[in-house]
Amino acid sequence: MGADANPSAAHVAGHRTQSRALRQGRALWSATGQRALEALPLPPYTSQRRSELLGLYTQLQKRIQELDQAVEQQAQRRVQARRLLTNPGVGPVTALATDVFLGDPSRFATGNQVASYIGMIPCERTSGKRQRLGKMTKQGNSLLRYLWTEATMHAVGKDPELKRFIDASSSKKEWARRESPRHANWGSGCGL
Helix, strand or coil, X not given: CCCCCCHHHHHHHHHHHHHHHHHHHHHHHCHHHHHHHHHCCCCHHHHHHHHHHHXXXXXXXXXXXXXXXXXXXXXXXCHHHHHHCCCCXXXXXXXXXXXXXXXXXXXXXXXXXXXXXXXXXXEEEEECCEEEEEEECCCCCHHHHHHHHHHHHHHHHHCHHHHHHHHHHHXXXXXXXXXXXXXXXXXXXXXC
16 A cells, blocks of 8 residues: 555654655755655655755855855955955855945944944943943944954854854853843833
8 A cells, every 4th residue: 555545654754754855954955855856756746846946045055146146246346345355253144234234334434433333332231420331222224234244254164263252252251141140231221
């Protein structure tokens, strides 16, 4: 008796297939994973849907490659974007977005002004001589903030010296939080 004759057997086979696919994760979208998906025995309608979806995936991948090439070409045409590409972790999308959204960098006198412009500064609560810095304000361009964060994480992963610096500053902040728990929620009044 085949899987088509017994609905519960087909249901169990479907769950096994899904479970196997989920265990492969990102490898499922490699050439080997695509072949494994095509080789899975499925009922006729499910097999047809699989073929359609794999065809759509191929079309989307082709379109994504075309767009990536266009972004790369645009980034290479812009002087500021080319300069940004020399930084570790910065790819064509981040370089082009930074050039487009920030415009002429000479309009900012300091790096702090750039950080403020895209919202990568802490919110501040000041009373008298007391200054308290909280969480990131998240004002400004969220796409640029996201891209810069991703570029930073990528650079930290590739540069051991930068990773040591980040780890050291993170551990100092964590130590300060543990030593002074009454100040743990300083940023809570910043409207976040």
